[in-house]
Amino acid sequence: MMFMLTGWAGAVAATNFTEDMMTDTATASDLSRTATSSRLRFENLSMVFPDGTHAIDDVSFTVDPGEFVTVVGPSGCGKSTLLRIASGLTEHTGGVCEGNRDSIGYVFQDATLLPWRTVQKNVELNAELQGIDRNERKRRATEAIELVNLVGHEGKYPKQLSGGMKMRCSLARSLVLNPEVFLFDEPFGALDEISRERLNDELINLFRSEKFAALFITHSIAEAVFLSTRVLVMSARPGRLIGDYAIPFGAERPHDIRFEPEFAEICGLINNDLKDAHS
Secondary structure: OOOEEOHHHHHHHHHOOOHHHHHHOOOHHHOOOOOOOOOEEEEEEEEEOOOOOEEEEEEEEEEOOOOEEEEEOOOOOOHHHHHHHHHOOOOOOEEEEEEOOOOEEEEOOOOOOOOOOOHHHHHHHHHHHOOOOHHHHHHHHHHHHHHOOOOOOOOOOHHHOOHHHHHHHHHHHHHOOOOOEEEEEOOOOOOOHHHHHHHHHHHHHHHHHHOOEEEEEOOOHHHHHHHOOEEEEEOOOOEOEEEEEEOOOOOOOOHHHHHOHHHHHHHHHHHHHHHHHHO
16 A cells, blocks of 8 residues: 655655555556546545544545545534545544545645755655656656746755745655545645635646546635535534535636636535534
8 A cells, every 4th residue: 555645744654664565556657547546435434533522424425537626614624634534544433435545645734845855856755765766756756847837946945945836846746656646635725815826727737637536625715616626515523514516617717717706606605504514
């Protein structure tokens, strides 16, 4: 079992894999993007922590190939716990969680780049930990850096990067292993509005070109509607699904779609659900 986790946690987790796991795991380029291998399925999922905290209750939904599913909800409702369960970092206590854990990219809230590594070396990290040879991981990193628009910054260190550039670097680090499923834990939450919207635009283009399945967590309704093919709303703890919205816009998401009446209407419906979630 191989988890392609970005950031410091990814580096620590990857170094703990056994040699047998490393040799038995196929590279991402050998994996086909099929319906069974790249979807996530939660059925009647529940999570009660050892201290008695009931985080999630009876949650059921799927994330299929070509879907970008975003979950919004109050703080503490179990959104991030869903991602941890999906990745295998946390074991659920009830229900079912199924998915291909051999090809998961996990982008955390903090980019957590290794400060002593350049952008190029940070992006190569996951491939390096998987034993991919130097020339191949350099080639993959170069492609990933180009995909996230960091060309020209390869020799910079994290302290020289803006917040948005750090998140691009974190995303590129997962892209080198070409994951079929991406888990995003509010990656743009700490950025200013302009940087956030710019990265939303870039992520949409990346989703269209790379065709991964995505499960995204955010507190921003506008971000959820802009990015997603589907938006789910969770209640306050214990988190239950109280809203499910198919987003009617096509794959092309021009920046100014945010100002269209239909966009505002969907945001309003989700906002009303969130008000109910807090009540």
